[in-house]
Amino acid sequence: MDKIKKLSIPERSRVIVISDIHGEIDLFKELLMKVHFSNEDFLIVNGDLCEKGTNSKAVVDYIMDLSSKNANVHVTEGNCDTLVHDLLDENPELIKYLSNRPHSLLNEWLEQLGFELHEQVEIQEVKELLLYHFSEEIKWLSNLATAIETDKYIFVHAGLEDREDWRQTERATAITMSSFLDKTHKADQYVVVGHWPVVNYLQDIPSHNTIIDDEKKIIAIDGGNVIKDTGQLNALVIHKTANEDLFSHACVDHLPSRKVIKDFSKDEKVKGSVEYPFYEILPVEYGDHFTLCEQLETNEMLYVKNEYIHQNDNGRYTAKTDVSCSQISETEEIFYP
Numbered sequence: 001m002d003k004i005k006k007l008s009i010p011e012r013s014r015v016i017v018i019s020d021i022h023g024e025i026d027l028f029k030e031l032l033m034k035v036h037f038s039n040e041d042f043l044i045v046n047g048d049l050c051e052k053g054t055n056s057k058a059v060v061d062y063i064m065d066l067s068s069k070n071a072n073v074h075v076t077e078g079n080c081d082t083l084v085h086d087l088l089d090e091n092p093e094l095i096k097y098l099s100n101r102p103h104s105l106l107n108e109w110l111e112q113l114g115f116e117l118h119e120q121v122e123i124q125e126v127k128e129l130l131l132y133h134f135s136e137e138i139k140w141l142s143n144l145a146t147a148i149e150t151d152k153y154i155f156v157h158a159g160l161e162d163r164e165d166w167r168q169t170e171r172a173t174a175i176t177m178s179s180f181l182d183k184t185h186k187a188d189q190y191v192v193v194g195h196w197p198v199v200n201y202l203q204d205i206p207s208h209n210t211i212i213d214d215e216k217k218i219i220a221i222d223g224g225n226v227i228k229d230t231g232q233l234n235a236l237v238i239h240k241t242a243n244e245d246l247f248s249h250a251c252v253d254h255l256p257s258r259k260v261i262k263d264f265s266k267d268e269k270v271k272g273s274v275e276y277p278f279y280e281i282l283p284v285e286y287g288d289h290f291t292l293c294e295q296l297e298t299n300e301m302l303y304v305k306n307e308y309i310h311q312n313d314n315g316r317y318t319a320k321t322d323v324s325c326s327q328i329s330e331t332e333e334i335f336y337p
């Protein structure tokens with residue numbers, strides 16, 4: 001990769017890392033408030049600002065503005081942010097992509113211009129039009145760093161190749177490789193990545209929270225925002241003290257709040273989840289709310305909430321989406337006046 005940005009971060013500062021915003025401008029602003037982001041903090045936006053969510057344009061505008069006013073705001077490119085390269089390279093496949101995508105940065109731009117896209121439109125026409133109206137944004141996006149390197153951290157969207165000199169990692173790999181936490185790297189620094197929803201990694205109780213692996217020196221922060229029905233937008237907060245760095249975590253989501261009306265203590269045996277890529281299940285024992293199912297690829301027995309069970313036309317069963325089958329204990333909240 002060519003675009004590596006070196007950065008020195010002073011001691012006693014805070015570094016906030018957020019990735020995979022995917023057009024969720026409201027969640028992003030809410031998260032910055034939640035971590036009390038201020039001008040003294042460093043902010044790293046670790047790729048995938050755009051696509052999939054409903055307001056990519058607002059995210060790009062907001063972060064572009066933020067980084068122009070604040071020298072401590074830095075951005076890396078994600079695989080979803082490189083559409084502008086396809087545009088500049090006049091990749092004809094881009095027209096097909098845009099025609100099939102309800103939510104895309106370029107579609108939002110075209111919509112703003114009142115331009116109606118269809119599969120017969122020439123890529124050159126779209127390129128000319130967008131370059132005329134959004135040249136600043138296109139330039140900014142196409143110049144984003146692939147990785148940001150500090151003395152203790154490498155921020156990169158998806159991961160690094162396991163080679164002596166990590167800088168030799170192919171750019172395409174750095175922004176698209178899957179499940180980096182299942183792999184290893186040879187860099188001296190911690191590698192902080194987004195891109196792969198952490199819930200996809202095998203965990204006893206499925207969780208979208210940031211995973212810090214001290215042995216591998218990998219920190220995975222993609223909370224599955226937009227991609228997963230129960231996803232969240234995560235912030236990793238690095239507190240640089242004189243001695244060591246401390247980590248904390250914050251998150252925001254669109255999930256509704258519910259009031260606990262009765263105490264509940266979990267049954268330790270009821271755990272696990274139906275998660276990517278193992279969706280095939282076989283119902284064994286039906287219940288009023290949960291059905292005991294065998295997850296066919298893993299042979300695990302799981303209690304799946306009934307409304308998540310789907311029977312295909314061929315008679316086989318799958319879960320409709322990723323679903324946790326773990327119980328958690330809850331206590332009725334008591335308010336003191």
Ligand SMILES: [Mn+2]
Binds near residue numbers: 157175195196
């Ligand atoms: Mn990505």
